[in-house]
Amino acid sequence: MQYLRWLLLPFSLLYGLVVIIRNWFYDAGLFKSKQFDLPVICVGNLEVGGAGKSPMTEYLIRLLKNDYQLATLSRGYGRHTKGFILADMASTSAQIGDEPSQFKHKFPNVSVAVCEDRVAGIDQLKTNHDLILLDDAFQHRAVKPGLSVLLFDYTHLQQPKFVLPAGNLREPFSGRWRADVMVVTKCPDDLTERQMTNSYEKIAPLNWQPLFFSAISYQPLQDMEGQLVDFTMDANTTVFLLTGIANPKPLVQHINQFTVNIIHHNYPDHHPFSLKNMVKLAGEFSACKSQKKVIITTEKDAQRLGVHELLPAVAQLPVWVLPIGIKFLNNGQQEFDKTIINYVREHTEHY
Incomplete structure (x- = not known):
């Protein structure tokens, strides 16, 4: 399959040229940005698929929600609706997308909105909020964020x-130089000095671009309602793993x-x-003879399992959710938090 993709190189050259011209138009002011x-923080990546944008957005929510009236704004990928929607606790993944649905259920007191047009979305939110978190908007050049956090999947750097x-x-890849902060995600917990150096060499950040390293932090199993479950996996456990995410490999590992x-x-990413x-x-699951068996899914996938027509079928199965977060390596958390908080504090004081 990889060799077949080489045949598509001419199309990649054309696509890349179009994107370069588009970015130049924005940089030159020919396209309006x-x-x-108010402070606007963008979380994004250069690749298609998961680099850990949702866990990073959740990390920023936890960091800032107690001190500021914040809102998250996403495109709402995979939703069956259009336009601006401010989510409530009854909003489904079909209405707002799986990631915004996850944000709203985990942080019910935080405003969660979706809109394809991020400028229009921010205009709707700015009156009643201190700051906006843009999820997956690095390529949305119509908005010029105050701070861009760009993520790189460690497993893809090579x-x-x-x-x-x-x-x-x-x-x-040169688009990375628009970022204000860079984070390498999904690193091994025992990341070595040599591995960090290799990552620096691959990314080659500019002098003013701080580069942080983080790993996945797996949380205890929960039920579909978010309550902890008393279940411990061991060598005798058979796990039925249900995923519709971009990169399930770290979860399998x-x-x-x-x-x-x-x-x-x-299943494919965002699979309905x-x-x-x-x-x-x-x-x-029923045919499995194992004495100890369980169904595990991700938080994002759980949002799509919670749609009305699937609830009776899901309710009959022991489906547990495995939440994830992020943890910064090499004592980087304090400096990262300081960078974010200083930016927000500086810009809210003048707002």
């Missing part, structure tokens, strides 16, 4: 840097530390689970 008076469709980059008995129902999917899962 709006800057707002891969060729080609844009779509031959590669996985949304824009050329994590579960492999406890058991090698994994039956993976792996169907009753047929659940019937297949239920059938295999």
Whole structure:
């Protein structure tokens, strides 16, 4: 399959040229990029797929929510609606997308909004909020954020840097120099000095661009309502893993530390689970002879399992959710937090 993608290189050259010209138009002021008076923090990446944007957005929410009236603004990928929507606790993933739905259920007192047009979305939110967190908006050049946090998946740093469709980059790798802060995500917990140096050499940040390193922090299992469950995985456990995320490999590796008995129902990112999917899962789960078996999914996938038509089928199965967070390595958390808080404090004082 990888070799077939090389045949798409001419299209990648054309795509990359178009993106370069578009970015130049924004940089030159020929295309309008709006800057707002209140602090706007953008979380994004260069690649298609998961680099840990949702865990980073949640980290920023936890860091700032007690001191500021904040709102998250996302496109709402995969939703069946259009335009600006301010979520409430009844909003479903079909209405606002799975990641915004996850934010709202985890942080019910935080404003969660979706809008394809981020400028219009911020205009709707700015009156009643101190700051805006933009989820997955690094390529949305119509907004000029006050602070851009750019994420890189550690496991992908060694891969060729080609844009779509031959590669996985949304824009050329040189786009990283627009970022204010860079974070390498999904690093091994025991990241070595040499591995950090290799990452620095691959990313080559500018002198004023701080580069941080983080790893995935897996949390205790929960039920679909967010309550902790009394279940411990061990070598005798058979795990039916249900995912519809961009990169489930780190999750599989994590579960492999406890058991090698994994039956993976792996679907594409943002996959809208169907009753047929659940019937297949239920059938295999029922037929499994293991004395200790469980179904595990991600927080993002759980939002799409909570749609009305699937609830009866899901309720009959022991589906546990494995939440994730991030942890900074090499004592980087204090400096990262300071960078974020200083930016917000400076810009809210003048707002």
